[in-house]
Amino acid sequence: xxxxxxxYSPKGNAVLEEVYLGLYxxxxxxxxxxxxxxxxxxxxxxxxxxxxxxxxxxxxxxxALLPASCAIGHVRYSTSGGSDLGNAQPLISTTSRGSVAVxxxxxxxxxxxxxxxxxSRGAIFQSTTDTEVILHLVAHQPHKRPIDALVDSLTxxxxxxxxxxxxxxxxxxVRDPWxxxxxxxxxxxxxxxVSSESCALDLVGATTIRDIxxxxxxxxxxxxPRSLRIPLDAxxxxxxxxxxxxxxxxxxxxxxxxxxxxxxxxxxRLARRGPCTGADFVSGMPDSGTIAAMGYAQESNLSHELxxxxxxxxxxxxxxxxxxxxxxxxxxxxxxxxxVLSGKSVVVVDDSxxxxxxxxxxxxxxxxxxxxAVHMRxxxxxxxxxxxxxxxxxxxxxxxAARMNIQQLGKEVGADSLEYLSEEDLVEAIxxxxxxxxxxxxxxxxxxxxxDVQDVTL
Numbered sequence: 001x002x003x004x005x006x007x008y009s010p011k012g013n014a015v016l017e018e019v020y021l022g023l024y025x026x027x028x029x030x031x032x033x034x035x036x037x038x039x040x041x042x043x044x045x046x047x048x049x050x051x052x053x054x055x056x057x058x059x060x061x062x063x064a065l066l067p068a069s070c071a072i073g074h075v076r077y078s079t080s081g082g083s084d085l086g087n088a089q090p091l092i093s094t095t096s097r098g099s100v101a102v103x104x105x106x107x108x109x110x111x112x113x114x115x116x117x118x119x120s121r122g123a124i125f126q127s128t129t130d131t132e133v134i135l136h137l138v139a140h141q142p143h144k145r146p147i148d149a150l151v152d153s154l155t156x157x158x159x160x161x162x163x164x165x166x167x168x169x170x171x172x173x174v175r176d177p178w179x180x181x182x183x184x185x186x187x188x189x190x191x192x193x194v195s196s197e198s199c200a201l202d203l204v205g206a207t208t209i210r211d212i213x214x215x216x217x218x219x220x221x222x223x224x225p226r227s228l229r230i231p232l233d234a235x236x237x238x239x240x241x242x243x244x245x246x247x248x249x250x251x252x253x254x255x256x257x258x259x260x261x262x263x264x265x266x267x268x269r270l271a272r273r274g275p276c277t278g279a280d281f282v283s284g285m286p287d288s289g290t291i292a293a294m295g296y297a298q299e300s301n302l303s304h305e306l307x308x309x310x311x312x313x314x315x316x317x318x319x320x321x322x323x324x325x326x327x328x329x330x331x332x333x334x335x336x337x338x339x340v341l342s343g344k345s346v347v348v349v350d351d352s353x354x355x356x357x358x359x360x361x362x363x364x365x366x367x368x369x370x371x372x373a374v375h376m377r378x379x380x381x382x383x384x385x386x387x388x389x390x391x392x393x394x395x396x397x398x399x400x401a402a403r404m405n406i407q408q409l410g411k412e413v414g415a416d417s418l419e420y421l422s423e424e425d426l427v428e429a430i431x432x433x434x435x436x437x438x439x440x441x442x443x444x445x446x447x448x449x450x451x452d453v454q455d456v457t458l
Contacts, residue, residue: 001030001077001247001390001391002029002030002074002076002077002104002196003023003075003196003197004026004074004104004162004163004194004195005019005022005026005072005164005193005195005196006019006072006073006103006164006171006193006195007070007193008069008071008170008191008192008220009069009190010224011190013190013191014067014068015038015069015070015191016066016068016071018193019036019063019071020036020054020060020063020073021203022073022200022201022203022204023054023073023074023075025197025199025200025249026195026199026200029075029196029247030075030076030077032051032052032076032077032078033049033051033052033075033076033085034049034052034053034054034058034088035047035050035057035058035073035089036049036058036063036071036072036073037072037073037090037092037101038068038166039068039069039071039169043098043169044099045092045099045166047101049085049089050085051085051088070170071166071171072102072164072165072171073090073103074088074089074090074104076089077392078129078392086126086128087129089131090103090164090166091103091129091132093136093138093139095142095146097146097149097168098146098168099166100138100139100165100167101167102163102165103163103165104129104130104131104134104162104163105160105162105163105390106159106176106181106389106390107159107388108131108157108161109389109447110156111159114133114137114157118133118137123140134161137152137156141153145168146167147168147170147172147217147219150172150217151228151230151231154174154176154217154230155230157176159176159388159389159447160176160178160180160181161174161176161181162174162175162183162196164194170219170220170221171192171221173194173217174212174216174217174230175212175213175214176230177232177233178236178237178238179214179215179237179238179239180238180239180389180438181196181240181390182196182197182239182243182248182252182254182255183196184196184198184201184209184211185211186198186207186209187206187207187209188206191206192220192225194218194220197249197254198253198254199249199251202251211255214234215229215230215232215234216230217229236435236447237432237435237436238438239255239436239437239438240389240390240437240438241426241437241439242352242441244257244262245263245266245288245380245426246288246352250291255432255436257430257432262429263291263292263379264292265295266292266295266379266380266421266425267291267293267294267295267296267297267298267299267379268295268296268299269425269429270292270296270377271295271299271377272299273419274419275300276300276347276375278345279302279347279373279375280345280346281305281307281344281346282297282302282303282346282347282348283304283305283307283308283346283348285348285350285362286306286308286309286310287310288350289349289350292379293347293349296349296377296379305346306337307336307337307341307346307366308334308335308336308337308366309334309336309337310334311333334365336369341370341371342369342371343372344370345375345416346366346373346375348362348374348375348376348377349378350377350379351379351380352378352383353378353382353400353401353409353413354383355398355399356409356412356413359376359413360412363413364414367414373416374416375417375418375419376410376413376415376417376418376419377419378419379421380420380426380442381421381422381426381442381443382406382409382420383399383400383442384401384402384441384444385399385402385440385443386441387440387441388440389440389447400412400413406420423443426442
């Protein structure tokens with residue numbers, strides 16, 4: 001999971017500070033590194049990249065002084081390649097037809113095969129991220145117009161990719177034919193924007209025009225917006241259901257669905273499925289479990305209380321790159337309110353249990369604050385399968401629900417009871433239909449379509 005943002009002004013207005021602000025709004029999607037690339041006055045692409053959060057890696061004041069009217073940005077959480085600065089995005093390459101910059105949210109499942117093929121044709125890779133494959137595919141077609149070379153390259157990719165690019169002096173936005181990751185188009189006066197989430201458009205005062213469609217390539221240039229199609233007929237839509245469960249900000253709207261309303265409905269359905277008699281109140285784990293907890297409390301006629309306070313200066317534990325940092329993060333991130341919890345039986349709602357470490361430590365912390373019982377309720381189905389489309393869960397061994405059944409897991413994390421949402425309730429709460437969302441991490445139903453890399457010719 002990463003975040004991408006782009007801006008283009010056909011009148012030549014400066015947009016770099018707005019890209020900075022857009023990335024700031026998308027910070028929850030990646031905290032390892034960030035970067036911005038822009039089209040300079042000489043037609044070449046320049047960039048600044050750095051490790052860490054947006055405000056630490058980039059200088060807002062310096063960016064505000066640069067006159068660039070076309071720029072893209074990226075916040076990174078690594079799924080392919082390490083977290084070193086060499087893998088920070090946007091990535092840039094210079095070809096015989098000009099410079100290209102790309103920022104990528106997602107994960108290409110056939111990247112290794114493509115990389116091997118490209119290296120056999122003389123390609124030299126400068127990073128270990130799958131995104132660089134896209135640049136090499138474009139560079140290997142110098143006889144084509146850059147946009148045509150890009151579209152042709154996209155037909156060879158399998159997996160998740162929402163992209164922003166600077167190519168041929170234009171801002172280009174791409175969403176894979178299956179629509180794994182969200183991507184929205186916005187506008188404010190003459191400036192066009194592309195963003196992973198609508199909340200970033202709100203920050204820069206832009207109006208959301210529409211979601212970029214799966215398989216669509218939107219080109220924003222002096223001639224106005226153009227829409228092209230990737231010539232690949234996808235049989236299914238695969239929008240990641242975990243975007244609604246955890247990744248996206250609650251003030252975002254994805255495919256016409258309010259993330260806030262979906263999470264509240266997840267909580268309501270969870271209460272119907274796993275009612276807890278004798279509980280004193282409901283409490284959500286800040287911040288991703290809070291809204292589902294509100295829905296649970298309303299449906300079960302229990303009060304909703306804040307019982308755990310989150311240190312807002314500590315990042316999300318799930319997207320930190322090492323297990324050791326995750327464990328340390330739990331201890332410094334959450335603090336229980338003893339006077340609320342003492343002697344109480346509490347229903348604790350969280351969005352998911354992935355590795356189980358955070359949940360176990362959180363329950364122990366709540367009980368140490370005096371709670372008489374902790375009933376764990378999870379507003380998503382059990383995560384039993386690894387995700388290959390942009391979530392860092394590479395093997396089933398790491399997944400708590402894959403190693404044990406629900407009763408065993410409840411005992412493992414120290415809960416007095418444990419209930420999950422069903423996959424059917426998750427799909428119905430999202431409201432887009434079973435054929436439109438990806439539930440692979442819950443069901444193991446992976447994308448089956450996609451070309452064989454051995455059939456690819458360059």
